[in-house]
Amino acid sequence: MSGPRILILASCGFLGIGLLAPTLTIEPRAGQFTWLVELWDEEATKPVTYSIFGAIRDLYLMNNFFLALVLGLFSILFPIFKLSLYWLVTDRHPNSGSVRSLLKWTDRLSKFSMVEVLFLALLILTVKTLPGGSEAKIEWGAYAFVTSAIGAMLVPLLAERPKK
Amino acid sequence: MTDLSDFDAPKRPWLGLLIPALVVLAFAGFYWFISSNGGSPYLDSPSIQTTDGTTRQGLVKGQTYYLFASEIELYPTNLENDPWDGGENGPDIRYRILWQGNKVFESEEKDDALIADWSGLSLDLEWGDLMGKTISPDEAIKAARIRYEKGGVVEIVVEDDDLTDDDDAGRAEIELDDLMIGKNEIKLKKTSINAVRRINLRALPHGSALKDLVELMK
Numbered sequence: 001m002s003g004p005r006i007l008i009l010a011s012c013g014f015l016g017i018g019l020l021a022p023t024l025t026i027e028p029r030a031g032q033f034t035w036l037v038e039l040w041d042e043e044a045t046k047p048v049t050y051s052i053f054g055a056i057r058d059l060y061l062m063n064n065f066f067l068a069l070v071l072g073l074f075s076i077l078f079p080i081f082k083l084s085l086y087w088l089v090t091d092r093h094p095n096s097g098s099v100r101s102l103l104k105w106t107d108r109l110s111k112f113s114m115v116e117v118l119f120l121a122l123l124i125l126t127v128k129t130l131p132g133g134s135e136a137k138i139e140w141g142a143y144a145f146v147t148s149a150i151g152a153m154l155v156p157l158l159a160e161r162p163k164k
Numbered sequence: 165m166t167d168l169s170d171f172d173a174p175k176r177p178w179l180g181l182l183i184p185a186l187v188v189l190a191f192a193g194f195y196w197f198i199s200s201n202g203g204s205p206y207l208d209s210p211s212i213q214t215t216d217g218t219t220r221q222g223l224v225k226g227q228t229y230y231l232f233a234s235e236i237e238l239y240p241t242n243l244e245n246d247p248w249d250g251g252e253n254g255p256d257i258r259y260r261i262l263w264q265g266n267k268v269f270e271s272e273e274k275d276d277a278l279i280a281d282w283s284g285l286s287l288d289l290e291w292g293d294l295m296g297k298t299i300s301p302d303e304a305i306k307a308a309r310i311r312y313e314k315g316g317v318v319e320i321v322v323e324d325d326d327l328t329d330d331d332d333a334g335r336a337e338i339e340l341d342d343l344m345i346g347k348n349e350i351k352l353k354k355t356s357i358n359a360v361r362r363i364n365l366r367a368l369p370h371g372s373a374l375k376d377l378v379e380l381m382k
Contacts, residue, residue, distance in 0.1 A: 020195050
């Protein structure tokens, strides 16, 4: 098995784990009155941990279909599609006609190579700017997810280029 | 020499397209299997982290503690085995803490309840305070202040507060040696001088930060 293919499979593995593993822990705070809020509603200030899949599911259950769709698209479907395409490209002989067409697609996709990570960063940034000292902690699932994205980004670099 | 064409490609390329998706699913499934322990398939959907990992400690000699009852439950009948308040209403529960022969704390009254609870925290806030008032534990905590000495005791006197005269619901003498920091559940038997079924007594170290005290009150 070629190097790029091993990298694709490893990226798939990291992606699978990264989607379900804890990604983000949010610790809600209400500034100086956090303790008071804790007394009124103990659950309101307890840390909550989300996985990417869990977050999408919750967005869907909360009727935020658009956000669920966007997050699902860019964090699940898009990375899988990208890796599938890379797998297909590395499956063909470099000089075959369909490879050229697929490579066009992969070139287009590479422009969005880190879009899923950008989404994750945006989410963390949003939580961090909440008032009252609320904190967002990145969990290990986020690193698995980012590793998958970086792996996918490296595949075209390792893949054989068609001979001219 | 020979120019390779699409004939070299697998006959069903879409099958290859499925492999990465299947690998993703396999790893996700594997992770789910090792981490779920038979639980929900929705891993790490909002999950609540337990904060009850603290080690329980006994009281330290010479140190001052806040002491209050977070919950008191009475038996359904009073000392004479009659329903409370003649069966019309539940008892209006109030308790006092006696230490070294002195009343060191008296709670607010909880109306018509067989189970009464007190948070131990109470604040009289004005709107202006929300702009940045600093609150000290002494202002906020409604509890007795006692010092732990070996062999020391406190007495909890529970009453049914009536308009005419207050009825004793029972009293419990509690040895401080038996108390732990945090929640202490004291169960009592119904007798001719006691109609209190249970007292949840909280002991909190004096001088702790409010945040720590709130943790101990949970």
